[in-house]
Every structure is written in C-alpha cells, then in structure tokens.
Amino acid sequence: NSNIAILKTFVKEGSGVDIVSGGELYRALKAGANPNKIVYSGVGKRADEIEYALKVGILMFNVESPEELRALNESARRLKKKASFAIRVNPDVEPKTHPYISTGLKKNKFGIEANKAVREYVYAKNNLKNLIPLGVDCHIGSQITQLSPFVDALKKTKNIIALLRSEGIDVQYLDIGGGLGITYKDEDAPHPSKYGKAVMDETKGLGVTLIFEPGRVMVGNAGILVTKVLYTKQGTEKNFIIVDAAMNDLARPSLYGSYHAIKAVRKTASPIPLLVKSPSSPPLEKGDEGGFEIVADVVGPICESGDFFAKDRPLPFFQSGDLMALMSAGAYGFSMSSNYNSRPRAAEVMVKGNKFSVIRERESYKDLIKGEKLV
Numbered sequence: 001n002s003n004i005a006i007l008k009t010f011v012k013e014g015s016g017v018d019i020v021s022g023g024e025l026y027r028a029l030k031a032g033a034n035p036n037k038i039v040y041s042g043v044g045k046r047a048d049e050i051e052y053a054l055k056v057g058i059l060m061f062n063v064e065s066p067e068e069l070r071a072l073n074e075s076a077r078r079l080k081k082k083a084s085f086a087i088r089v090n091p092d093v094e095p096k097t098h099p100y101i102s103t104g105l106k107k108n109k110f111g112i113e114a115n116k117a118v119r120e121y122v123y124a125k126n127n128l129k130n131l132i133p134l135g136v137d138c139h140i141g142s143q144i145t146q147l148s149p150f151v152d153a154l155k156k157t158k159n160i161i162a163l164l165r166s167e168g169i170d171v172q173y174l175d176i177g178g179g180l181g182i183t184y185k186d187e188d189a190p191h192p193s194k195y196g197k198a199v200m201d202e203t204k205g206l207g208v209t210l211i212f213e214p215g216r217v218m219v220g221n222a223g224i225l226v227t228k229v230l231y232t233k234q235g236t237e238k239n240f241i242i243v244d245a246a247m248n249d250l251a252r253p254s255l256y257g258s259y260h261a262i263k264a265v266r267k268t269a270s271p272i273p274l275l276v277k278s279p280s281s282p283p284l285e286k287g288d289e290g291g292f293e294i295v296a297d298v299v300g301p302i303c304e305s306g307d308f309f310a311k312d313r314p315l316p317f318f319q320s321g322d323l324m325a326l327m328s329a330g331a332y333g334f335s336m337s338s339n340y341n342s343r344p345r346a347a348e349v350m351v352k353g354n355k356f357s358v359i360r361e362r363e364s365y366k367d368l369i370k371g372e373k374l375v
C-alpha cells in the first residue's frame with residue numbers, strides 16, 4: 001500500500017523505500033523518505049523517471065536489462081552525475097507461488113540471467129563511465145511461504161558476488177527483495193524471525209549491507225476492506241451475496257483467484273439463516289469464521305462475471321445492510337484499485353487502538369472526470 005500516511009509510519013521507524021515508478025518516488029518523498037534510502041526496481045523505467053531519481057539522489061537503481069544499464073549511463077551523463085546501480089539478477093529459482101507473482105524464473109520478464117549479469121557489470125566498469133556498481137539485487141516473487149526458494153536464490157547470488165569481486169568490482173549492498181508470504185487461509189508462512197535467521201546464516205561474513213523489500217508481510221494482514229451487503233439472491237444453482245465493493249476495489253480474487261477470509265462486522269451473530277446450501281456447492285466444511293449458515297458467492301456490482309470475492313463459500317448469515325469485512329486486504333488491495341465502471345475509489349482509514357484517521361478521502365464523481373475535457 002503506497003498511501004503516504006502508511007509510508008510515513010515506516011519512514012518514522014527508519015525504513016527506506018523500494019520504488020517501481022516516478023509516482024512511487026514522488027510518494028516516498030512526500031512521506032519524508034530519505035532519498036539515500038531509496039532503491040528503484042522495475043523493468044521499464046522511463047528516461048524522465050530515471051532523471052527524476054538521479055536529481056533527488058536515490059541510493060541505487062536496480063537495473064533489469066542491458067539496454068536499461070546503457071540508458072541509465074546516458075541519463076547520468078546528461079545530468080553530469082554518477083548513478084549507483086545493482087543488477088537485478090534472475091536466479092532461475094522456483095518460488096512455488098502463483099505464476100503471476102513469480103519473478104525469478106528464466107521465463108519471467110524480470111532481471112538478467114546470472115552469467116550475463118556478470119558480463120554487464122564488467123562491461124559497465126570498462127565502458128559506462130557515469131555508473132558506479134554498488135550492489136547486487138535479487139527479488140524472486142511474492143507470497144512465498146517456504147524458506148528454501150529464498151535460500152536457493154541467496155546461494156546463487158553469493159556466487160555472483162564472489163565472481164564480481166574476483167573481477168575487481170566492489171559489491172557493498174545485497175538487496176534480497178521482498179516476497180515473504182502471509183496467511184490468507186491456511187498457508188503456513190515462516191515467521192519473519194525465521195526468514196531473518198535463514199538470511200543471516202546464509203550471508204554471514206559476506207561483507208555486504210543487506211536491503212530488504214518486504215511489502216505484503218508488513219501490511220497484508222493489517223488491512224481489511226469493509227463493504228456493505230446490498231442484496232441477497234437465491235439463483236437456481238447458487239446463492240449470491242451482492243456487496244457494494246467490487247473487483248475495482250480489491251482485484252486479487254478476480255486476478256489470481258485469491259482467497260480472502262470473510263467476516264461479518266457485527267457485535268453478535270444473527271442466528272437466522274436466510275439462504276440455504278446451493279445444489280452445486282461442495283461438501284460443507286467448518287469455515288474459518290467459526291461456523292456458517294449459508295454457502296454463497298460474494299459478488300460486486302461490476303458488469304463482469306469475474307467480479308467476485310468468494311465462490312461457494314460457507315458464510316455466516318448476511319442480509320441487506322450488513323457490513324462485511326474482507327480480511328487480509330492491506331497489501332495489493334487499494335494499491336491495485338481502479339475506477340472501472342466509473343466507481344469512485346473507497347476511503348482509506350488508519351486505525352490505532354480506539355482512534356482512527358481518514359488517510360484518503362472517499363473519491364467523488366467530480367474526481368472521476370478530473371482532467372477530462374469536452375471537445
């Protein structure tokens with residue numbers, strides 16, 4: 001989540017920021033991030049974005065292709081600056097996650113394959129005079145729930161660091177990316193302390209400053225999407241609970257078929273079941289809400305059948321007007337939201353103890369047409 005209030009919360013704790021666009025750099029600076037603690041990843045950095053980052057003096061660019069390396073050198077030359085870089089190495093490690101969020105395989109668009117990366121560092125050292133090799137970067141994917149892919153990637157990255165040092169290239173930073181997974185349903189993701197220990201064991205004596213880019217594990221389970229039930233409907237094959245949030249607010253179920261736990265927002269559970277088990281639903285299991293009364297699809301108002309939050313889900317009783325919480329929506333939730341179907345985006349509210357602050361106002365219809373012109 002890139003809301004500046006959330007960024008500031010981390011910045012105040014001493015965190016740096018990993019960015020993937022000029023817009024994210026703008027947000028990081030607005031949140032008060034120290035440019036010297038900003039790294040810039042992403043396969044498609046535009047020249048204007050590179051120059052913005054050079055002007056504010058970020059720590060380093062995580063470069064993802066040979067052409068980008070030359071473009072970075074060219075931008076730095078134009079601005080009469082030196083650009084520090086790491087190459088994002090693609091270690092060809094299977095992260096055992098959803099294919100859309102695996103990034104460290106040869107077939108993925110990210111990074112440069114190990115041997116080629118070493119050649120690029122050597123080429124840069126000899127030919128690209130406005131560049132300074134500062135580190136090595138490796139981010140293999142997201143929602144990774146085992147330690148072994150991280151350890152495998154680290155082993156490969158350590159070999160690269162050794163090779164680079166033998167070529168006289170001074171590697172000061174190792175950016176090991178993010179990717180640690182969280183529990184959405186029953187995933188048994190390692191605790192960050194276990195991940196930390198595995199990284200420390202693997203990098204002992206390596207003589208580098210480590211950079212971490214965790215996202216989901218920091219905020220995923222810190223956020224929920226609260227929506228209101230508009231209608232309930234009993235179809236011939238299924239029950240539907242139609243809510244006022246939609247795939248434009250939380251895209252993960254539509255995009256990856258992701259599971260988000262669903263809870264009723266009420267002080268006491270209502271005992272009256274309105275809907276019955278649908279004929280097509282699977283054998284009932286105890287839901288993680290601690291009991292259920294219906295099996296239904298939870299869907300939004302958007303004109304796509306892909307607009308759903310849950311399918312054939314055992315749920316507690318809901319009726320029109322009830323509030324429903326879609327759990328674990330703190331990461332890749334609002335940040336992936338859109339205005340599809342001309343739906344103003346939701347407000348964002350930060351809660352601390354029994355206090356709350358609105359950190360982003362609900363969008364208005366006027367916001368929807370901002371910048372548009374009648375011709």
Ligand SMILES: Cc1ncc(COP(=O)(O)O)c(C=O)c1O
Nearest residue numbers: 041142143178179213214215216
């Ligand atoms: C380069 C990079 N670093 C870090 C992250 C954060 O990953 P996660 O949220 O899985 O920790 C991402 C996610 O897309 C990324 O692309």
